[in-house]
Amino acid sequence: MPPLPQPLPRRLAAPLGVAAGLGAAVAWVAVRDPSRPGFYPTCPLLRWTGLYCPGCGGLRGLHALAHGDLATALGANALAVAGYAAFAVLWTLWLVRAARTGGGMPVAFRPEHVRALAALVLLFTVVRNLPCGSALVP
Helix, strand or coil, rough: CCCCCCCCHHHHHHHHHHHHHHHHEEEEEEHCCCCCCCCCCCHHHHHHHCCCCCCCCCHHHHHHHHHHHHHHHHHHHHHHHHHHHHHHHHHHHHHHHHHHCCCCCCCCHHHHHHHHHHHHHHHHEEEEEEEEHHHHHC
């Protein structure tokens, strides 16, 4: 005899818990402007080498998104904005799957996915530090 399905609140606990935690983090960044000096630490790579890491501008982009300013968010860190969008899609799929079946994340990341993502991040980092990639600089 198959096990009884869990009640809906139990199936939705994990995705909704993740949403609550991330919602609190986004609210914090929305209130505390990363463009103002003194509250958030400076990127160590930028501070010590003058090079932009792949995350430089990510908090400013999240702050802009939280205030509905997509253009500013893309200007701060386009890769981070794409990552936020990808996460939102994956989270929505996870929520729907959890509601229907109680299953977990619907996407299994294989090693080739991880390598492709790492290559994209590396390419973004290199290009944004070249003179031709000045549009990608926060």
